Amino acid sequence: MKEVYSVKVAIAKMEHFCAYQERCHQEVTDKLRSIHMDSDEIDTIMVHLITEKFLNEERFARSFARGKHRIKQWGKIRIIAELKFRKINQNGINFALKEITPEEYNTTFDTLSNRHWESIRETNTLKKRKKFCDFMLRKGFESQLIYEKVKELESEERG
Template sequence: MKTTFTPLEALQKLEHFCAYQERCHDEVVSKLYSLKMTTDEIDQIVVKLIEGNFLNETRFACSFARGKHRMKSWGKIRITNELKMRNISATNITLALKEISSEEYLETFEQLSERSWNSIQENNQLKKRKKFCDYLLRRGYESNLVYEKVKEMEQN
């Protein structure tokens, strides 16, 4: 594999990298560092990627939120935290969360909680409650939703 790249080669490589799937600025910058680019070159390449619409933080955030909710059934808290770890702005996080309709969100939550409750093989009711709540909280669902659901599930 080639170890050094000219800024033009790096730009072309990153255009393919961004065209393949949405990327955030952090991913692009660390990729450029791995290609041994200087800070000035990185800045120039990032600007060119943004101008060429290869790199768009808002588009990334929206696509990330939709994808993680639909494919991995993540809740809004987990999605928000993951986007924050990628240094996405609060404005873009808010826009991204609007991509998930409240009907779709609650439907996913219902399906996930039903499946989870029924799959927990635990005779001790307290332990079953804890496992159920921990699982849904880890997935990023709001605690009030989780605790209302656990009460509902115990009554059935």
């Protein structure tokens, strides 16, 4: 038998859940559904978490963008897609992207692309280029940046 929580207990659990790490509204709502709270209870708890500043979509989006860029070295396209998946609105996404300076973005892109290019052990130039481009696209960098970089790396390799 699943445990049934009172609103008071659920609020305490969700405060802890949100204090541990930044959360988006979607994550908290899903968590509340998983502990069998009904819609009215979820609304009450969500209002409490927002007014008590445990939950803040913009703060979540900013933190998410910073972390995913700096730690996982994701590009803007991947960050935007992940934020949309978490139902963050366009304003929140715009604020989040401002957390990454153009200098930091370009430095991350250059470092990651140079390191990955060097790590590919492929003698066939076309296959190497494809592996490189696929990897950088999966990381969420803009295709134009990637294609310019691949030309630059290939010309350096030729000498």
